[in-house]
Amino acid sequence: MYNTIEIENFRGISQLKLIDTKQVNLIVGKNNTGKTSVLEAVFLISGISNPQLPFNINTTRGLNFLADQDEAFLIYHKLNYKNPVKIKAKLDKQVRELLIKPIIQSESQASTVIEKDLLTKNILNTVLNNQATDGYDYEISITDENKKTEKYNAIIYPQGLMFQQQIAKGYRETIKCNYVNPSNILLQLPQGLNEIIINKKIDKIIGILNKIDTQIKSISVGTNGLIYCDIGLDKLIPINVMGDGIRRILSLITTINLSKNGIVIIDEIENGFHSETLPILWRAVFMAAKENNVQIFATTHSYECIEAFKDAYHFDKQENDFARLFRLEKNEKNIFNVSSYDQEMINTATEMNWEIR
Amino acid sequence: MNEKLTIRESKILLVEGIDDVKFFKAILKFLGIQNIQIIGVEGKNNFKNILKLISQEIYNKEFTVIVCIRDADSNFNGAFRSLKDALMAAGFPAPEKVNSFKNTDKLKTGIYILPENNENGMIEDLCIQTIDKELLQCINNYYRCTNINPKNKSKSTVQIFLATQTPLVNSLGNASEHDIWDFNHESFSKIKGFLENLR
CATH class of the missing domain: 3.40.50 (Rossmann fold)
Incomplete structure (x- = not known):
């Protein structure tokens, strides 16, 4: 069972902490205060070794990655992929931490094949299409009750019409989570x-x-x-x-x-x-x-x-x-507040x- | 559905029930003190929970004064301790002594226990002190004549007194709204002095 969940740079959430979560947790708040994003963060940290999940949650929001690869961006706060998504959760006998960074194939490959059209386009600008983040790089850290920390990596990125995935070797998920x-x-x-x-x-x-x-x-x-x-x-x-x-x-x-x-x-x-x-x-x-x-x-x-x-x-x-009931609020400066209500x-x-x- | 209760003011006065709300609204008006949100917590045991709910509003509202006032009933010190504990349980500073304030950088919190002077009793006892002595004697005689010993003599005495007044009202709170209590009376000077801190 989760006791604390911390979220940073995820969708609309700059920083937010749910403290002292219980068996049943109801999250309330006005529209656009990050309620669904909190649920998605709980989902991602529950499937910490599965880099497919950000694509899945975008799909449940009606987004289609295959139609627009830029949508991989949408998990980053203010679309700024330079600040990785960070989700940390304390469970009864474990602390898990997940960093999600982008994989930017056009930046990481010095030499790529380009289409002829790009050289004959009639629109003049100097910007290369170098921000297409189309994959996810998962940095996973699991600390057990004896404070022993194990680190894992997993990645996923598209390759042609398929996806290349590297799973977190040696990691076995213990949490069953349904969204x-x-x-x-x-x-x-x-x-x-x-x-x-x-x-x-x-x-x-x-x-x-x-x-x-x-x-x-x-x-x-x-x-x-x-x-x-x-x-x-x-x-x-x-x-x-x-x-x-x-x-x-x-x-x-x-x-x-x-x-x-x-x-x-x-x-x-x-x-x-x-x-x-x-x-x-x-x-x-x-x-x-x-x-x-x-x-x-x-x-x-x-x-x-x-x-x-x-x-x-x-x-x-x-x-x-x-x-517990948690109320989420966000002020004009985009700072989040979580109020907590017991029975x-x-x-x-x-x-x-x-x-x- | 009724309108939701929301925090509007930065100065909050928590009292027990609707009668207290009306009484303190009237006395604050008499003192010319404005912009105080008076909340009746509807039961002595609710102070703690209401204070906790207020503590969750700090993000939306900067509070400058939070004051809790309740009856001593049969345990003056116990009443003070319970309010002190309630403030602290909600994460607010609490005064060390009864009928006083605790000042911190931004927030001032206060506790007042009625009637006053470390006496057991209730708000009714304070109001009874302002009743004309002769009239009060007659009310006491009434108990003797009828051979009635009411369960809550203070509340009964207020009711009998109110029955002699114009306009006819049936509660201490409603009497406050109709200027039946003489807020110039010496007996109200201590509570008035305390409330001056809300200005």
Whole structure:
């Protein structure tokens, strides 16, 4: 479980620190305060040896590297690749540190083949196209509980239509981390659900779903990849015709169940849920996180979602300090602030109608 | 949904409840002290959490004065200690002595325990001291005549007193809004002296 996460020069974030993170962490803040970037940083540090991940997170933001190779730039603060991305995280028994530097093929290769067009262009400027950073150079450092530090390297860069990748030799990842956002939440559901059914855990999940819809008696996955529900009719019906909330909650709980002892990151957790369903969603998340020892990092900008988070926390009488709410802010000078709220503070804030979003 | 509570001023006065908010609003107005945000914490145990919430606003707001005022109830020293602990738990400096301030470079924090003079009791006791002696005697006689010994005699006495006033109001706070308490009275001089530090 992560206790502290420090981020430097990553996307819009110049410098930011989440201190004293707990089992369930809800990150709030206005638009453009770096909520999603914090989640992405947690994702990158969780897959510290995998240099493909910056490309993956750009893709979830709707960017297509293959269409525009300059997009490799976008992970650097103010697009300044000279300041490497730095992410440092303290876990219970480990400190991990990741530096991401660019690989600039046109700078590193003294001699390259150029196209004839470049010499016959009718636009006159002196700048060589020498800033195309199109790959990532990972410097990885892992310090164990005995303060012994191991260093690794990994790189990735495009070569023609393919990518060249050098993995971090000798490193084996121990953290299982899943990143869920509104666009991918339903994609892995059939496969994940199959695993749950095989592991005989489906009854528990049906119990949670029954809090939203009491008719659901069983769930199965068809060979066509569709998920079917038994709601007491003559035939099973595809879950697609039931509410979106049911599918989303099923998907979230499935993901958490499949991430035992790991990390689940959920961007815009409230997305697709009616405000009345949010308390059930949070109770399910708390329950699943506890049972599977999964650390959750989620974002929201909905006040109803924060209230539901508080109510669920209170309802299940979780041990104190099971969850934290972090509020991100950014001032005109681009300096970040992270406010941290424990259970008592969240309770008082909602009782007093105190603005903590 | 109601409007959210946000910090607007750099000078903050935390008091217990709505009656206290109205009382201190009126007395500060009487003193001509402006730009103080008075927040009723809605329960003595909430001082600590509200102070912690305020401490998370430092990024947005530079605070110059934070003052906490509560009733002594049955333990004057305990009331002071609890406010001192609350300030410190939120990371603020705290005064060493009751009814005093702690000055640091940018921030001044203060604690005042009502009624005053190291006595147990509550804000009602302070207001009762300003009631005309003869009228107060009559109120005490009323208890004797009716053979009633109210559970909270201070609150009952205030209610009986208010029943004799015009306009008719039903709480210490509302009375404050209608000039029923005489803020020129000698008994209010100590609290007024303390509040002068908020100017």
